[in-house]
Amino acid sequence: MPVANAASTSLSIQSFTSSEPGAWSNSYLIAGKSEAILLDVSMLHSDARQIADGITKSGKALRIVMVSHAHPDHFMGLDVITERFPDVRVVST
Numbered sequence: 001m002p003v004a005n006a007a008s009t010s011l012s013i014q015s016f017t018s019s020e021p022g023a024w025s026n027s028y029l030i031a032g033k034s035e036a037i038l039l040d041v042s043m044l045h046s047d048a049r050q051i052a053d054g055i056t057k058s059g060k061a062l063r064i065v066m067v068s069h070a071h072p073d074h075f076m077g078l079d080v081i082t083e084r085f086p087d088v089r090v091v092s093t
Contacts, residue, residue, distance in 0.1 A: 014058070016051045018042040018073070025073035027051055029058065036060035038088075040067060040074040041081050048077025052084040067092035 014029040022044040029051075030037045036055065042048050055062050062085045067075045075092070082088060 014054065016042070016047075016054060018044060018047040022047045023073040029055060029060070031058060031060045034061060035063050037064045037066060038062060038081065039065075041065060041077045043073040043076040045077055045080050048080035051077070052081055055085070062088050064088065065090045069093065 010032070012031050014031070016027040016029070018025045018027075022042050025040065025042055027041055028039040030039065036058065038051070038055065042051060062081075065078065065081055065088055067078070067090065070092075078090065082090065
């Protein structure tokens with residue numbers, strides 16, 4: 001099986017840290033050349049809107065949101081993300 005060139009499979013990771021009232025939780029946008037995956041979503045809508053703005057600014061197509069676990073500071077702002085990116089697929093354990 002051929003191995004892809006490292007330059008063609010380069011990924012970037014952008015972190016988003018929520019505000020203090022949002023429990024300082026972290027979300028991560030993992031992006032390739034044109035598409036991205038979001039790991040976790042902040043609890044507060046104001047923080048989730050900042051994440052959505054950052055995704056839009058990145059120019060990447062958000063394909064998947066992965067929720068790592070069922071603590072509120074990892075998924076409560078999910079409705080903001082799904083409203084802004086209605087075609088995104090949400091997955092969780």
